Amino acid sequence: MMTQRLRQYNFVVSLVISAAHLSLPAVSAFTFPAATKTTYGIRSHSTRNFSSASSSPPSALQMSTLNIQWFRQTDLRLHDNPALCRTVDLSLGKAEKQPVGAAPTTKSSPDGILPVFVFDTERIYGSDTRSESNLEKRGSGLIVAAGKPEKVLAEIADAASPSILNVVCQEEVCSEELAVDKAVRSELAKKVKKSGKFNFETVWGSTMYDPDSLPFDGDVAGIPDTFTPFRNKVEKACQIGQPLDIPKDEHLALPKGIKSVVNQPQCSLSYLPTLADLGYSAEDIESVESVDSRTAMPANYKGGETFALARVQDYIWDKDLLKVYFDTRNGMIGSDYSTKFAPWLAHGNVSPRYIARECRKYEQVRVENKSTYWVVFELLWRDYFKFFAKKHGDGIFYQNGILGDRSHGNKRKWGMDAKQVKAWKEGMTGYPLVDANMRELAATGFMSNRGRQNVASFFTIDMNMDWRYGGDHFEETLLDYDVHSNWGNWCSAAGMTGGRLNRFNIVKQSKDYDLGGDYVRLWCPELKDVPDKYVHEPWQMSEALMEECGVKIGPGRDYPAPIVNPNVQPRIMNNGGGGRGGRGGRGRGGKQGGRGNGRNGQRRDNNPNRGKGQRQDMKSLKVGTYKFD
Numbered sequence: 142m143m144t145q146r147l148r149q150y151n152f153v154v155s156l157v158i159s160a161a162h163l164s165l166p167a168v169s170a171f172t173f174p175a176a177t178k179t180t181y182g183i184r185s186h187s188t189r190n191f192s193s194a195s196s197s198p199p200s201a202l203q204m205s206t207l208n209i210q211w212f213r214q215t216d217l218r219l220h221d222n223p224a225l226c227r228t229v230d231l232s233l234g235k236a237e238k239q240p241v242g243a244a245p246t247t248k249s250s251p252d253g254i255l256p257v258f259v260f261d262t263e264r265i266y267g268s269d270t271r272s273e274s275n276l277e278k279r280g281s282g283l284i285v286a287a288g289k290p291e292k293v294l295a296e297i298a299d300a301a302s303p304s305i306l307n308v309v310c311q312e313e314v315c316s317e318e319l320a321v322d323k324a325v326r327s328e329l330a331k332k333v334k335k336s337g338k339f340n341f342e343t344v345w346g347s348t349m350y351d352p353d354s355l356p357f358d359g360d361v362a363g364i365p366d367t368f369t370p371f372r373n374k375v376e377k378a379c380q381i382g383q384p385l386d387i388p389k390d391e392h393l394a395l396p397k398g399i400k401s402v403v404n405q406p407q408c409s410l411s412y413l414p415t416l417a418d419l420g421y422s423a424e425d426i427e428s429v430e431s432v433d434s435r436t437a438m439p440a441n442y443k444g445g446e447t448f449a450l451a452r453v454q455d456y457i458w459d460k461d462l463l464k465v466y467f468d469t470r471n472g473m474i475g476s477d478y479s480t481k482f483a484p485w486l487a488h489g490n491v492s493p494r495y496i497a498r499e500c501r502k503y504e505q506v507r508v509e510n511k512s513t514y515w516v517v518f519e520l521l522w523r524d525y526f527k528f529f530a531k532k533h534g535d536g537i538f539y540q541n542g543i544l545g546d547r548s549h550g551n552k553r554k555w556g557m558d559a560k561q562v563k564a565w566k567e568g569m570t571g572y573p574l575v576d577a578n579m580r581e582l583a584a585t586g587f588m589s590n591r592g593r594q595n596v597a598s599f600f601t602i603d604m605n606m607d608w609r610y611g612g613d614h615f616e617e618t619l620l621d622y623d624v625h626s627n628w629g630n631w632c633s634a635a636g637m638t639g640g641r642l643n644r645f646n647i648v649k650q651s652k653d654y655d656l657g658g659d660y661v662r663l664w665c666p667e668l669k670d671v672p673d674k675y676v677h678e679p680w681q682m683s684e685a686l687m688e689e690c691g692v693k694i695g696p697g698r699d700y701p702a703p704i705v706n707p708n709v710q711p712r713i714m715n716n717g718g719g720g721r722g723g724r725g726g727r728g729r730g731g732k733q734g735g736r737g738n739g740r741n742g743q744r745r746d747n748n749p750n751r752g753k754g755q756r757q758d759m760k761s762l763k764v765g766t767y768k769f770d
């Protein structure tokens with residue numbers, strides 16, 4: 142069980158919990174029914190048979206139609222939620238093929254919808270006290286259960302015993318999620334086989350652009366394997382759809398009688414498992430209980446739709462930061478150098494179309510410039526990686542990435558040295574910029590984009606470790622872990638997407654983006670008294686200088702010597718491995734600029750390197766080129 146996964150927890154259950162703390166729940170305050178706590182520990186005794194866990198088995202309701210809105214880990218919101226709108230449409234008797242959210246229909250008495258979230262105990266999590274939720278505020282509620290989704294949903298179907306069963310959820314594209322879909326489909330089909338009709342629908346809902354509208358042959362299948370041609374064509378030919386409204390309260394009403402039949406100890410409108418119930422050790426729980434004051438996430442941030450929308454409001458409107466995003470986005474200290482929308486986006490707490498529309502509104506009422514476009518541009522990267530994952534399937538998880546046989550002449554010999562990987566994870570490589578970033582990730586679950594690019598390049602090129610160990614570590618630790626963005630970015634950092642391999646020269650990057658060493662000193666306090674000149678290359682100090690500034694560099698001393706020789710170019714860069722060593726920072730959307738020094742990341746800088754290496758057309762870009770429906 143991964144400690145850091147705990148950090149993702151509150152985002153996951155945040156739809157139901159508005160008062161939750163993202164960092165960690167007050168586990169001790171959780172009032173769990175004593176009997177269930179001891180009898181039904183999740184790990185040892187999953188809820189897959191939850192009906193037998195109640196003292197008296199539920200009697201079947203025998204309703205006519207049951208419409209289940211199955212919320213997943215990635216769509217936990219009410220606004221702009223196409224799957225939820227589709228469930229509502231079905232409850233209103235709308236024909237199957239009508240477009241989601243289309244013209245209102247009139248069914249005299251809607252069937253109601255049953256929102257369900259299942260803690261998939263094969264894969265995740267922990268819990269918190271349950272409190273007021275956005276669904277409850279609207280007179281609805283959320284069934285929370287723990288177990289395998291297919292078993293839990295089948296038990297609910299059993300209890301309701303409907304003649305028609307509709308299950309709707311957001312469409313996912315990666316194999317683990319698709320396997321869960323398959324299991325749900327087959328388990329539920331069995332339940333209604335004899336008695337009635339079963340309809341399982343997945344609805345696309347997590348990108349700005351609709352995959353069906355993409356201007357490539359075969360839509361997603363035809364997207365280019367590099368971003369720029371994708372962006373150029375999409376922005377010219379496609380429009381971002383308007384976000385959907387939250388369904389009316391009366392359309393979110395629960396089905397009549399459902400409360401009494403779906404009311405088991407581990408599956409009900411009031412159930413929420415504790416972290417301990419979900420298998421986390423006391424040590425794990427304790428380790429993430431306190432928030433590190435150095436975190437770059439906004440103060441007192443919490444998971445959930447309410448807090449996601451509040452962050453959007455705060456960043457764009459109240460603090461008026463959108464207009465300077467382009468200049469601040471490469472910062473590393475403080476909450477405002479970048480949007481910090483990613484953790485909420487990853488859990489679906491806010492929709493990218495909603496953010497894009499806010500950017501457009503801002504452009505209309507305040508100012509339109511390169512910065513206001515650049516957030517939408519970054520969101521397009523997010524779209525791209527989801528489409529890329531759909532196109533390439535498991536390719537993004539393979540050692541040769543999507544190259545397969547194409548990588549033959551260029552096959553890398555990847556290393557795996559457990560000690561070196563551990564040093565990287567713990568921020569003990571001897572390269573201060575890498576170490577500071579890795580320590581920040583370990584302590585807070587967040588790392589800036591600048592940091593991610595550097596540590597990934599260092600891991601895959603300088604250390605030459607199998608890139609998948611890096612991707613796996615990020616999966617375990619990132620608060621904003623998103624399967625497509627994470628594995629797509631890693632695959633690309635490793636040069637396994639077929640694009641150019643970009644090596645980030647760590648020392649140069651350190652000087653470009655942390656000139657005075659503020660960031661490095663924040664996370665590597667051993668180096669706090671090292672003079673600026675040496676703070677990014679402490680190994681260059683003489684013994685006398687080390688003595689003077691109170692830090693000894695070397696194996697077994699205060700701070701490690703460099704894990705790879707700084708004077709030797711990585712082999713991959715010399716042997717035709719596709720790279721262009723030393724350039725650093727040129728890849729991925731021209732994210733070159735930087736703000737140089739300063740703590741809050743909001744100051745414009747005089748960094749001569751900003752914009753270097755950026756494609757000419759991006760350099761001269763003044764405003765955005767995206768369109769709305």
Ligand SMILES: Cc1cc2nc3c(=O)[nH]c(=O)nc-3n(C[C@H](O)[C@H](O)[C@H](O)COP(=O)(O)OP(=O)(O)OC[C@H]3O[C@@H](n4cnc5c(N)ncnc54)[C@H](O)[C@@H]3O)c2cc1C
Nearest residue numbers: 479480481482483519520523590593597622623626627630
């Ligand atoms: C090796 C590596 C792994 C990454 N793993 C993830 C991940 O698991 N989840 C994740 O959301 N992002 C990932 N990123 C992308 C990016 O670093 C983060 O989205 C960003 O740092 C989050 O901070 P922010 O919300 O303040 O971003 P901002 O700079 O404010 O950007 C706004 C939004 O644009 C999107 N975005 C920005 N850059 C990228 C990008 N390179 N790829 C995809 N979307 C982007 C994100 O949704 C982000 O919230 C990864 C990048 C690298 C290099």
